[in-house]
Amino acid sequence: MSPSERANLSRLGQYIVVRLLCKHDGYSARDIAKTLKAVLKDRGSDAEQQRLVEAELTTLTRAGLIKGVRKSSFMNTPSGWRAALGAIARKDLPPKPVWKDLKEQLDNCVNARIVKTLTGAFRLAVAPEPTLQQVIDALLWHVIKVETSEPFTAEAVTRVLLNRLAGTPTLLPVDQALDELVAKASAPPLNAPSVPSGAPVPAGAALPADDTAFAARVLAAARSSKTGRFGDDKVFISHVFQRLADQGDAVGDPDAFKARLVSAHRRGLLSLNRADLVEAMDPADVDASETRYLSATFHFVRI
Secondary structure, X not given: OOHHHHHHOOHHHHHHHHHHHHOOOOEEHHHHHHHOOOOOOOOOOHHHHHHHHHHHHHHXXXXXXEEEEHHHEEEEOHHHHHHHHHHOOOOOOOOOOOHHHHHHHHHHHHHHHHHHHHHHHHOOOOOOOOOHHHHHHHHHHHHOOOOOOOOOOHHHHHHHHHHHHHOOOOOOOHHHHHHHHHHHHXXXXXXXXXOOOOOOOOOOOEOOOXXXXXXXXXXXXXXXXXXXXXXXXXXXXXXXXXHHHHOOOEOOOHHHHHHHHHHHHHOOOOEEEOOOOHHXXXXXXXXXXXXXXXOEEEOEEEO
């Protein structure tokens, strides 16, 4: 069975045609539903599962893969037979095929196709022969932009997100991350220490080597920027960088600038934030502003 043919045959459809390999004179819809309970375990009551099987049998009949035989039973047509063998990646069957063995083969084939498709589509960094669960974990980490090989558990996600929120330099245990977060939340408001809000900033000079003065210069530029704002209190890092350059500051390399931003953020001299609603933002601004530090990613200077 070709990939396109498999794509047109639902997962339930694959299990049905493979189930029908075990009995040449056919199974009834009720018999099929009973033997597929493990496949349908999350699909409602017994009656609802029965209706799903009956609907799929109708679809398979219309597709010419199965046909009705005696006493409302169904059996594979030659096309259905080939489709079933293709689903389990076999060319033939033993003289007396056993459903348990065929189901295990189909489970493995279905999982392998899911693993291959998702790994390629999302470019997941996984082991050479990952399990389905490892791919699911990697995909969920991918959604929140975290690169790790550990299982995606509530505890692991809590630890990563708390550390990201606290802006910690290393991935700390939950209790330590909470302590860092409390300390950060208890710090005085982040106002520019050297330059009052709205005061003019001397142009044409190199950015200060001192982190406190550097943070003051950055915050002043962010407040005066007329572009790259998101909401009332955030400005994209790339627009702050451009604002500094436009006013004549020798901003230097963007990566070095971002590294200094992270350093100032860790010291509590300014605050960096992550872009969470990226679908509502200009992708170019998000990409140009992305500033990574360990498991944390930042896009905004908060003003």
